[in-house]
Amino acid sequence: MNVMIIGGTSGIGLGLAQHYWRQGARVAICGRHPRKLDGSPLLLEERISVHACDIADRTAVAHTVALVAADGLDLLIVTAGQYTDAAAIALDRSSTLPVLRVNVGGLDHAFSAAAEAMMARGQGQLVAVASIAGLQQDYPGGSLYSASKRAAIAICDAYRKALAPFGIDVTVIVPGYVDTARLRELNNGDASRKPFLMSEQEAVRRIADAIARRDERCVFPWQMHALVRIFNRLPVFLKRVRKK
Template sequence: MRILIIGGTSGIGLALAQHYLSLGEQVAVCGRDLQRLDPQLVERYPAMGRYQLDIADKNALAAAIDDFSGGGLDLLIVTAGLYFNTPSIQLDPATALQMLRTNVSGLNHAFELASAKMLPRKSGQLVAIASIAGLLHDYPGASLYSATKRMVIALCETYRKALAPFSIAVTTIVPGYIDTAKLRALNHGDASHKPFLLSEQQALAHITQAIAQRQARCIFPWQMHWLVSLFNCLPPPLRRLIRK
């Protein structure tokens, strides 16, 4: 398979790249800083494609997809996204716009460009990493991040509806907290206090199984899913109070 991973230079994106490379698949990763890649990984897999770009840059994204998909594109995985640790942060206009461009319009552009490569062959799969935060109903004080992740889930559902007649699958990954370097950095080096925290390897097992089975949606862990469902049943004022 030819697999392109946007956001594949770190975290769960990099773990997915290593997984598919170990299986002998043709893999390319995209990221804003290719220097983050482990030199030993690059040396071990010299055929791995590497594209330095920001998902918010549609022209750069189109060029990378065109270049890599010359022999066809079987699987696109989008893990790129901006995250802020708390809804209480007041985002400046530039940061808010960057989050929208990365989490929403960037994903839309990636799916649009990749599906254009897959439609003539009537095969392929699109995958996006959302968040359990995207399952939260909107309420006063809810974060922009959770709103963008609701859009990720909605975009996936829309593309799934449009592409299903052409044998192109769309898989939405909806994880809880994953113990990545990024999450630890946002929590002063230690994310162990996060509820139902999963290791990267545990998350990788859920994600790769969902992709292999071409599932429509994969939500994990079940405990976080249950908590979010319970939270959504509360009146909006009480939800806001709890979040504070």
């Protein structure tokens, strides 16, 4: 089994790379900063390859996918993502652009290139890790991040319909808060106050299980999903008081 993970140099992506390597797969780990893996024992393994690739660069993505897929590509997982909040946008309006380039455009770059490689073989699976924020209905003052993740979920739904006749499955993972280094960084080193916080290891297990089942959509934990459903029913004036 040949697996490619874009965003695999840290966090959930790296956890999934380790999971599939332990399963005996050949794993291509891709990311903007492959030096994050310097010193990792994974680099010594013959079934692991590491590639520098910016998902926002369509040409670079197409080149990397073609390189990895030369011997066939069974599974592409995109965990790469970009986050910004209202405070950062207020300081620098251009901080909105990387969110779109990575979360929306980048996902399309990766899916398009991998789908072309998989269609030639008539099989494969595309997976994107979105966010439960993408299940929030839009409202005045809603965050750009939520909008970008709604778009990511919609991209997955569109690709699923388009690729079904070619034997290619598409899975979108919609997690709540996962205790990654990045989440801790965004919360001054401590994400423990986030509701229904899940360990990285548990998230990887749930994601891998959903991929193995070839689920169309996997949302977890159920408690966060329930909260989002309640939030979506609130009147707009109450939604506006939510912190971004």
